[in-house]
Amino acid sequence: MNNTIRRLAYGPWLGLGLILLILLLWEVSATLKWISPLSLPKVSDVAITLFELVKSGELPRELAASLWRMFVGYFIGVLLGIAVGLLMGAFRPAYKLLEPVTEILRPIPSPAYVPVAILFLGIDNEMKIFMVAFSAFFPVLLNTYSGVRGVDPVQLQTAGTFGVKGVRRLWEVVLPAAAPSIFTGMRISLAVALIVMVISEMVAASDGIGYFILAAQRGFKVQxxxxxxxxxxxxxxxxxxxxxxxxNRVLAWHHGAMQQSKN
Incomplete structure (x- = not known):
């Protein structure tokens, strides 16, 4: 009995149960009209509409356009963030040069750059890819820099003793050691990229999931x-x-080392 309770408490069922409870309350609220159906349709009606949109191919088509833009921008932002983060973390002059610009641009919310991006890039894919890349850049940059600065000096000294220096040390020692921090930044950037992609499509687009949601709202197609x-x-x-x-697959060595240190 205790093992069953423990599995329920620590397994995925607890969170899944909460989601089902929320959906049930949503369905009941809409059915009993505690909230206007015009604002909150029943879950069952939304599910039917979702099935029809998927079956017709309309929703997959809009989603595919959005994900293409998002992933192109995301990978551009990630690659630039890692490169600049390594540069700033490994070379002090690069940090002194780029840190002021980074700290000026970073606090400004990414959606605030959309009007500027439209002026320079128009409303086509280039603008949306740029916005996603720009928003994905900073979390990766900061986490890469922190990871590089947090590398154990003993590792660097050992690498120097064996003649591993310069770019080779950066590639073979610093980058692997900073990988956990880099992946943290990449995970944060992935969520940010999805958000900014939707916002940019709501502001200026003729397709994509963001455009689809906004067009449905304007057409009173609430479901x-x-x-x-x-x-x-x-x-x-x-x-x-x-x-x-x-x-977990790429950093299996890191998770294994952490587990051993706990034991």
Missing amino acids: AMFAGIVTLAVVGYALNRVFLMIE
Whole structure:
């Protein structure tokens, strides 16, 4: 009995039960009209609409356009963030040069740059890719820099003793040691990229999941609007789970070392 309770408490069922409870309250509230159906349709109606949109191919088509933009921008931002973070962490002059600019640009919310991006890049894919890349850049940059600065000096001294210096030391010693911090920044950036992608499509786009949600709201297609929001929730959750699987595989050595240190 105790083992059963422990499995329920520490397994995935507790969180899943909370989600089901929320959906049940949503369904009951809409059915009993505690909240206007015009604002909050029944879960069952949203599910039917979602099924129809998927079956017709409309929702997958809009989602595919969004994910293409998001992943292109995300990988550009990640690569630049890692490169600049390594540079700033390993070379003090680079940090002194780039730190003021970074701290000026970083606190400004990414959506505030959308009007500027539209002026320079228009409203096509280039603007949206730039916005995603820009927003994904800073979390990766900061976490890469922190990871590089946190490398154990003993590792660096040992590498120097064996003649591993310069770019080789950066690639073979510093980058692997900073990898856990880099992956943390990448995970944060993935969520930020999804948010900024949706915002940029709501501001200026003719397709994409953000445009679809806003168009549904403007057309008073409330069920379709919620179907789009639910789709985003599912996609966001799936992306996070896939990222964690990749992280656990790539950083298996790190997790193994942490487990041994605890034991």
